[in-house]
Amino acid sequence: MLSLITIMRKNPRKAGLIPGEVVLTFDDGPNLKDNVTPRLLDVLDQHSVKAGFCVVGEQVHQHPDVVSRMYDSGHLLINHTQRHEHPFRQSYETLLNEILECDQEIAAALGIPDYRxxxxRAPFGIVTFAVRRVTRNLKMTPVLLSHYGWDTRVGPHNCQPIVDLLIQNAKRHQGGMFVFHDGSLVPPKVLEDDWRKSVENRSWVPDAVDEVITELKKHGLHFVLPGQSAVQSVDVMKAAA
Ligand SMILES: [Zn+2]
Known part of the structure; x- marks a missing residue:
């Protein structure tokens, strides 16, 4: 199993960034429970920060207006498949359909029929041979991470150490590519009856992002979108190998 330490030691440069650059990505949304994704968009607007949203087709179908807002606000929409199934046993054809269906949902939400x-970003970050082949054939760029913070394992009551660690890592490594989950599609290891303690409760994410952006801006870091680093020529797939 990949350990937290191994992931945390990854060099942000391997995600195609130069020192000082931070990319924020948000996975598995949009999510309107507790109004999470709209509140998150409000926070990003307040800070004039653009981010990448790895959206899931079935979620897009439920909340097309939120996806429209992301797009109109200048955020980057990243295909995260239609159903967010584990790619481990998916064939080329299944994965291809998952990606194309998700794009169709985005196209419908935006009212742009030929949107591609x-x-x-693969569900669970799992890059199989099929993932590599499909993305290459569709000429899609994989969105990587330099740090994974295990935010799906915490709820509002115990999120602060994760947030602090992200801030520390970004300062120590002079940036990086980070992820929060605004949606909840990763099955929890333990079912929690108390919603205030549930890891499926993402209501803490907008406030955490507010804190992260405020702290990192104070530290002189700046926010860019995937693919908009000052390093434009980096082959991110090669860098991740
Ligand atoms: Zn995901």
Whole structure:
């Protein structure tokens, strides 16, 4: 199993960034429970920060207006498949359909019939041979991470150490590519009856992002979108190998 330490030691440069650059990505939304994703968009607007949203087709179908707002606000929409199934046993054809269906949902939400996503992130970050082949054939760019913070394992009551660690890592490594989950599609290890303690409760994410952006801006870091680093020529797939 990949350990937290191994992931945390990854160099942000391997995600195609130069020192000082931070990319924020948000996975598995949009999510309107507790109004999470709209509140998150409000926070990003307040800070004039653009981010990448790895959206899931079935969620897009439920909340097309939120996806429209992301797009109109200048955020990057990243295809995260239609159903967010584990890619481990998915064939080329299944994965291809998952990606194309998600793009159709985005196209419908935006009212742009020929919309095609340029960027892709595999569910659970699992890059199989099929993932590599499909994304290459569709000419999609994989969106990587330099740090994974295990935010799906915390709820509002115990999120602060994760947030602090992200801030520390970004300062120590002079940036990086980070992820929060505004949606909840990762099955929890333990079912929690108390919603205030549930890891499926993402209501803490907008406030956490407010804190992260405020702290990192104070530290002189700045926010860019995937693919908009000052390093434009980095082959991110090669860098991740
Ligand atoms: Zn995901």
């Amino acid at each position: 996503s340029e960027f892709f």
